[in-house]
Amino acid sequence: MTRQTDDEVQKQIYNLILDPSTREWERQILVEAKDNANGLSPKNQLDQLKSELRPLALRHNLTPNVMDFYLTITGERQIDTHDKLIRHYQNDFSYQERAIFAGGCFWCMVEPFDQLPGIIAVISGYAGGSIDHPSYDEVSSQTTGYIESVEIIFDSRQITYQQLLQIYWSLIDPTDEFGQFDDRGENYKPVIFVVNDSQLSLAQNSKMGLIKSKRFKKPIVVEIREVIKFWPAENFHQDFYKKNVHRYRAIKRSRQIFLTLQHTKNAIRRVFKTRV
Known part of the structure; x- marks a missing residue:
């Protein structure tokens, strides 16, 4: 040296x-x-x-x-997410839109969207609070009003907001308002943050469709809010599923087991209810 x-x-x-x-x-x-x-x-x-x-x-x-x-x-290599974060600060081009979803730890909310055609960038961050430049520790303290979220920048010619909503519902437990899976607290609650009136209408209709389907015994508690500001999270939170493959797979597996059991129980319940 x-x-x-x-x-x-x-x-x-x-x-x-x-x-x-x-x-x-x-x-x-x-x-x-x-x-x-x-x-x-x-x-x-x-x-x-x-x-x-x-x-x-x-x-x-x-x-x-x-x-x-x-x-x-x-001298260890860290995946560079600088170009991805630049996308957040760019003005939206023609046919480019943004969707913001909160569904528990944002580490597990990136990969399911990131691999789809038409997705330009999926950025982990914070929404729902009021202070500027919130840090991970501040959000984790549950004193800022911020919730871990993902901002999905997408090309609406290749994938629609309605399709993103369908994927979102499949990734979360919409009956849990106190967090998601093993992630407990206000900073992990499920919320659909909308950026305009069109998204508000589509999100409300999508939620109502889920309620009418009676797929869940418990009430659907996911909030739909207007987003005020989305702040990208720190670099090491971006693309967590690529940086920490083994840890991510373990968390993902735990969530999938929970959702599979929940969907199976709800399906059995509907079958017996129909027969009765």
Whole structure:
């Protein structure tokens, strides 16, 4: 490690210690690295820091700036979502629309839409609150009013908003207003955020169709709200299903088991009700 690189690393460590978004246990590790009480060489000091951060990084449990720092000092490759996030800030082109859905943890709401023809980008983020630039920790505190959501930018010539609504209903438990699956709390509740009157009408009709189908014994509790602002989440939350394949598959499997059991029970209930 050259002197210039060492100086840069020390500066990053110092800035992360001062960063208010750094968690206390992360800060403790960084402070110990900065103080270097054992008098380690720069290389050994950096190796020890990598070793201490690695278990947290593998569990995807580092805050965004610390995660970026870890990737920098290890040289590990992180999927770049810069181009995807640019899509959020661009003006919509002809035939381009946006749909915003909340259905529990946004990690599991990306892949089902991302693989479809006509989908331009699926961005994880936050909707429903009022403060600017909310962080993941702030949203998780359930004090901001924000809900984990996905913004789907799509070409309406290839896929319609009605089709996206049908997919959305298949991914969630529409009878659970206190979260979704293992994700509990206000920040995980299911909501359809609409961007215009057309989407409002289509979403209301879609919800009413689900109610009239009597597929569910319990009431359909999914809210339909006008979106005020959608804020993209931090980089390491984007494309989680690509970055953390094994963890994502485990979460996805758990959700699929729940939904399969729920649909089976509801189907059996309807059959017996019809016979009676």
